[in-house]
Amino acid sequence: MDARPSTCGGTYMRDPVTVMAPERLGAMHQNRISFVRSLIRKMAQQKWQVTKHDWQLSAEGFGHVIYKLTTLNHIYHLVIFCDEIADEDRNDRVIAEKWDVTFALVYGDVDVDLLSRLRTNVPLQEAGRNPNKVLVLARANKSVRVFEHLVSHLAKGQQPNAKELAEVGYILRTTAVYGNGKFGIADFGWLETTEDFNQSFSAQMCAVYILREFSLDWVHYLARQQGGDKAASLDLGLQRYLGIGNATGLGMAPYLINHPCVVDKWLSSRESALTAVLNAVVEVHKLAPLQHLLQKGLCHLEQIITINENQDDLNNTAITELHDLLTKLETLLIQSQTWSELVEYTSRYSLETQEIILSCLMEIYPALVDNYETKMNCDESLNLPSGKRIEDLLAVLESSYRWAIETDFKQPENNYWFWYRSQDKEEPRLGVRGEEPGEDRELPLDIGRQANRLYHALLICKPNMQLAEFLVLQPQYRAISRRVWTLGNKQMGEIQMNVLHKKSLPMHLLRCKLAVLGATKFDPRSERWVRVTFFQGAPLLNELHDGEWLFPLLPSNTLNQAVVEGEVS
Amino acid sequence: MIVSHNELVSVVNKAFLGMRRSCGEADVIANMVAGLQIVGLNGIGHFNNAAQFLTAEKDSPVDIFITNEGGLVVDLHGCSLACHLPVVIDYALEKMVGKKHLTIELKNCHNRWLAYNELVKLAAKGLACKAQWNNGSSPQNTLYILNQGCVSPELFLSDHLDLAGRTLHDMTIQLSVKNFDIAGYSAGYTKHIKSSSLNNAQRDTWYEGISVDEDEWEVLKRTATALLVENSEQSVKGAGELV
Numbered sequence: 001m002d003a004r005p006s007t008c009g010g011t012y013m014r015d016p017v018t019v020m021a022p023e024r025l026g027a028m029h030q031n032r033i034s035f036v037r038s039l040i041r042k043m044a045q046q047k048w049q050v051t052k053h054d055w056q057l058s059a060e061g062f063g064h065v066i067y068k069l070t071t072l073n074h075i076y077h078l079v080i081f082c083d084e085i086a087d088e089d090r091n092d093r094v095i096a097e098k099w100d101v102t103f104a105l106v107y108g109d110v111d112v113d114l115l116s117r118l119r120t121n122v123p124l125q126e127a128g129r130n131p132n133k134v135l136v137l138a139r140a141n142k143s144v145r146v147f148e149h150l151v152s153h154l155a156k157g158q159q160p161n162a163k164e165l166a167e168v169g170y171i172l173r174t175t176a177v178y179g180n181g182k183f184g185i186a187d188f189g190w191l192e193t194t195e196d197f198n199q200s201f202s203a204q205m206c207a208v209y210i211l212r213e214f215s216l217d218w219v220h221y222l223a224r225q226q227g228g229d230k231a232a233s234l235d236l237g238l239q240r241y242l243g244i245g246n247a248t249g250l251g252m253a254p255y256l257i258n259h260p261c262v263v264d265k266w267l268s269s270r271e272s273a274l275t276a277v278l279n280a281v282v283e284v285h286k287l288a289p290l291q292h293l294l295q296k297g298l299c300h301l302e303q304i305i306t307i308n309e310n311q312d313d314l315n316n317t318a319i320t321e322l323h324d325l326l327t328k329l330e331t332l333l334i335q336s337q338t339w340s341e342l343v344e345y346t347s348r349y350s351l352e353t354q355e356i357i358l359s360c361l362m363e364i365y366p367a368l369v370d371n372y373e374t375k376m377n378c379d380e381s382l383n384l385p386s387g388k389r390i391e392d393l394l395a396v397l398e399s400s401y402r403w404a405i406e407t408d409f410k411q412p413e414n415n416y417w418f419w420y421r422s423q424d425k426e427e428p429r430l431g432v433r434g435e436e437p438g439e440d441r442e443l444p445l446d447i448g449r450q451a452n453r454l455y456h457a458l459l460i461c462k463p464n465m466q467l468a469e470f471l472v473l474q475p476q477y478r479a480i481s482r483r484v485w486t487l488g489n490k491q492m493g494e495i496q497m498n499v500l501h502k503k504s505l506p507m508h509l510l511r512c513k514l515a516v517l518g519a520t521k522f523d524p525r526s527e528r529w530v531r532v533t534f535f536q537g538a539p540l541l542n543e544l545h546d547g548e549w550l551f552p553l554l555p556s557n558t559l560n561q562a563v564v565e566g567e568v569s
Numbered sequence: 570m571i572v573s574h575n576e577l578v579s580v581v582n583k584a585f586l587g588m589r590r591s592c593g594e595a596d597v598i599a600n601m602v603a604g605l606q607i608v609g610l611n612g613i614g615h616f617n618n619a620a621q622f623l624t625a626e627k628d629s630p631v632d633i634f635i636t637n638e639g640g641l642v643v644d645l646h647g648c649s650l651a652c653h654l655p656v657v658i659d660y661a662l663e664k665m666v667g668k669k670h671l672t673i674e675l676k677n678c679h680n681r682w683l684a685y686n687e688l689v690k691l692a693a694k695g696l697a698c699k700a701q702w703n704n705g706s707s708p709q710n711t712l713y714i715l716n717q718g719c720v721s722p723e724l725f726l727s728d729h730l731d732l733a734g735r736t737l738h739d740m741t742i743q744l745s746v747k748n749f750d751i752a753g754y755s756a757g758y759t760k761h762i763k764s765s766s767l768n769n770a771q772r773d774t775w776y777e778g779i780s781v782d783e784d785e786w787e788v789l790k791r792t793a794t795a796l797l798v799e800n801s802e803q804s805v806k807g808a809g810e811l812v
Contacts, residue, residue: 093808132571132778181573189574190775250808382596386662421583422804423797429808431798438798444586444595468659475630475656476591528808 012340013275013491016400019267022497026508027314027351028515029297030550031359032366033273036518036534038373039205041546046072050210050541052217057082061222064119066110067210073195076135077110078103078210079118082218090141092175092247092529094427099125099139101172105207107133107186125176126183126425134185135197136207138177143168143245150219150234155227159235165242166554167305169521169533171215173245179204192377200262200376201517208534212244213541236540237555243520243536250528251428252513253499253506254419257445260487260494265378266516268491273372274358277365278340282333286364291329293360293550298322300520300551301356308524314352321353363550382482390470391463393481396488397455403496404448405455415449416502418442430506430528448498450480520552570786571778577603580793581616587795588623592630593652597687601651604686606781607774608721608767612683613785619649619680620792633660640672650675650740651683658687662694665744675740684740685713685722691744692719699749702740712758716748721767723751725758 018024030037042048053068062082069076080103089098102123106114114131121128125139146168153160179201180188188200197203216239223231256263301315301322325332325346336342339361346357362369397405407414417430420438431438444450454477461470471478487493495512497504510530511522519532537552539545581599598616605612631653632644641664643657657673665671675681681702691698692715700713708726715722743749755761774780798804 129570132573181575184571184573184576184778186778187574187775193775384659386659387666420798421796422800422808423794424800424805426797427808429798429804431804436803437801438804440589441587441796441798443796466663468656468663471656472633472660473630475593475653478656478659479594479596482594 012279013271016492017403017496019271020492020494020496022495022505022508024351024355025267025495025512026505027355028512029355029359030515030518030520031270031362032369033270033362033373033376034516034518035199035201035205035376036209036538037549038199038376039202039209040535040538040544040549041370041373042202043206043209044539044544044546048072048544050213053077055221057218057221059225060084061218061225064115065214065217066115067214069105069206069210071196075108076196077106077108078207078214079106079110079115079122080211080214081119081123083123087144090144092141092173093249094126094176094251095424096175097127099123099175100142101211102139103136103207103211104130104134104138104185105136105203105210107135128183130183130185132184132186135191135203136177136179137183137185138174138204138207138211140172140174140211140244143170143173146171146242147219151222151226154219154223154232154234155225155230157227157230157232159232160238162238162554165238166303168245169241169536169552170212170243170245171219172211173247173531174208174211174534175247177204177208177246198377199374205517205534208244208246209538210541212242212535212538215244216242216540235555239540240537241552241554243533243538243552246514246519246532246534247525248510248514248530248532250430250506250510253509254428254443254445256495256509256513257447257499259380260447260483261378261380261382261490263495263512264487264490264492266376269372269375270516271492272375273369274362276368277361278343279338280365280368281338282336282342284333287330287333289364290360291326293363293548294322294326294329294357296551296553297356297360298326299553303554304521304523306523311522311524314350317350318352318356321349322356325349325353325357359550363548382479382486384467384478384482384485386468388467388485389463390458390461390465390467393467393485394455394458394463396484397451397458400488400493401448401451401455401484404451404498407448407452407498409449409452409500413502414498415500417500417504419445419499433500444479446498446500447480447483447494449500451484453477454480454484570781570783572781572786573778574603574607574774577606577613577779577781580789581613583793583796584616584620584789585623587793587797588620590623590652591628592648594655597655598651598683601683601686603779604689605682607771607779608685609770609780610682610685610767611782611785612685613781613789615680615682616651617785617788617792619651619683620789622679623649623652631657633657635664638672639664639668640674642674642676644676645678647677647679647738649680649683650678651680653678654684654687658691661742661744665696669746671744673742673744675742677738678740679738681711681740684742688713688715688742689721691715692717695746697745697748698722699743699745699754700740703737705737708760710758712755714749714751714754716751719764721764721771723755723764724762724767725755726760726762727758729759730757 049070051068054066057063065080067078085098104122121130149164191197301319418433418439422429521533523531537549578599581602582595585595585598602612602616626648627646634642688698697716707728710727710730712725713722
């Protein structure tokens with residue numbers, strides 16, 4: 001394990017070169033301070049109440065439903081519209097214009113006028129205009145296969161086939177969950193001053209969590225409509241096993257590049273929490289919970305069904321390695337003074353395995369980790385302080401941007417892609433430089449190349465020249481100078497990735513953000529699209545608890561049935 | 570109509586990026602516009618005015634001269650102040666080290682209202698600031714005073730002042746470690762926009778959203794589309810094909 005002295009407490013923290021490497025970020029898993037976990041803990045600890053407030057669905061399941069959320073401080077409503085759409089209109093991309101379900105989380109009451117306005121605008125999503133009482137605007141499509149399978153079985157009083165559920169893991173799949181002022185809704189700047197949703201993405205995650213409850217209520221409602229008294233309720237274990245799916249594409253990648261302070265804060269807080277664990281003395285009584293979680297992680301990987309061969313290989317490798325680790329774990333614990341020594345040993349394993357181990361270690365130390373859940377917000381401003389000279393900025397570049405300044409951007413493979421926004425709903429896309437139109441409107445996401453150019457421009461100046469003077473002469477470098485100075489002086493800094501490189505994988509960026517949010521079951525559908533689940537394995541609304549729910553598993557009764565039938569490998 | 574802060578910043582950012590300028594920073598300019606709009610001073614309108622000329626303007630650094638008294642004279646070559654003010658302020662702050670006062674004469678520049686937000690930042694650095702400019706249309710005379718520790722400036726407007734050496738494309742900014750005499754400097758101005766009303770307007774936008782002129786908003790959104798690339802069969806695949 002790479003390590004360098006941390007600036008606080010005389011402990012040791014992993015180097016940003018290790019932590020911010022794209023391949024490692026692209027192997028991250030949910031952990032205790034992922035946003036879904038923090039939210040559920042808060043909901044449980046503060047005893048938030050969610051009730052079915054209004055249920056106006058036709059026998060076919062179309063219409064609207066409102067859930068009421070009561071917190072210690074306020075009330076909110078999740079307003080959900082269910083519309084009938086043609087199968088050919090069901091598209092996960094941002095360019096879609098119709099969805100099975102559209103919904104909005106609203107601050108305060110929803111009167112007739114507001115409901116009417118929402119009815120007109122929420123189903124239009126980006127094309128609509130909503131009041132700033134709306135905190136979250138989102139949409140979802142059915143997994144038609146799971147939806148129909150569940151309704152038809154439950155209507156007949158039967159439980160569904162576990163295999164059908166295991167392959168998908170959700171009933172509804174969100175394709176965009178907008179917050180922070182998008183399309184006129186409330187800014188996070190305001191939410192941040194409130195008690196309930198002052199943490200990044202907490203309002204969005206809450207809306208998705210209530211949607212998960214709706215997805216279960218919806219199939220039960222339709223099963224009763226079809227089966228009457230014969231209809232059964234879904235096995236509670238299977239209800240917990242079903243989360244909300246999410247399809248994420250390239251559009252998420254620019255977020256991580258355009259919000260570098262946010263990314264630094266997320267990864268720095270996670271790393272600080274992890275460092276607290278790794279520096280703790282190994283305690284024998286932690287062996288059993290750690291074994292349990294590693295075993296759970298292993299089973300979770302075994303149950304994941306993905307069509308992506310690379311991810312499948314990674315999962316299989318991790319399964320083998322976790323088996324290996326479990327056979328040695330007790331001996332390794334006896335031989336280790338601190339958890340960092342155990343982690344040092346596991347550096348021989350794949351990144352996927354290493355990241356599972358780190359999530360498990362964080363899980364068994366809530367007292368060391370949970371404090372960091374409130375340290376995920378940050379000031380995003382990029383500033384250059386007064387009094388700095390060329391040599392000062394060069395020093396930052398040479399210490400924190402080696403990944404950029406050592407790249408030869410004259411080589412075509414280092415400049416292969418360009419990023420742009422399409423006229424088609426402003427969808428971010430990648431084009432091949434020199435081959436595809438749009439290069440003249442390239443997005444400035446080329447941070448590595450910009451840092452490299454800045455470095456070479458600085459090198460030809462006198463080292464003691466004032467930076468302010470340099471920027472008067474070459475103002476085109478002010479933006480990247482502000483960024484380099486700010487990020488270069490942060491704990492983790494930039495994601496160390498040249499996104500123009502021919503072999504760069506935006507998937508790593510997507511996975512990093514999704515893991516911070518708390519996604520599970522990573523199922524890449526291409527190099528630029530991934531399906532995941534949220535709240536899979538989470539407690540249901542009527543049993544909220546702040547305990548562990550890492551790595552969703554099929555409930556053991558249905559698992560046994562599936563194994564007997566040869567349905568789960 | 571009402572827009573959000575993030576929405577406004579995002580659209581201005583895209584609009585400026587679409588102009589493909591070397592000088593000027595999209596995020597800074599977006600905050601200049603938003604900073605002005607949230608206090609009700611028509612940031613979008615000022616940006617839309619600027620946008621009409623930005624793509625045709627000279628895209629090169631300013632020239633800075635130091636006067637015998639140690640002040641700065643900055644020639645912006647007829648360009649928008651939005652693209653150059655941050656660099657000039659950085660430079661001025663360096664030159665102010667060890668001094669109690671510094672005068673910056675900005676020559677041949679446009680869109681001076683967009684300086685509002687950059688000058689507000691100076692208060693956080695412990696400096697007081699006074700800015701003055703004249704215009705060919707109403708309001709013809711503007712005075713901006715932001716004393717130390719204040720969140721918003723006192724603004725004074727007039728159409729009737731006969732100022733000596735009146736020029737229509739310049740701006741004078743004075744920085745000082747001492748507060749300016751607001752009453753003394755504002756004598757003769759006919760309209761006063763109090764800092765308290767600017768503070769209130771800013772506070773209200775957090776709850777109510779930012780009020781914008783619908784036509785101005787549409788113009789801004791149209792400008793922001795210059796960055797977008799035409800759709801094509803090839804480009805549709807550029808988002809990654811679903812399997």
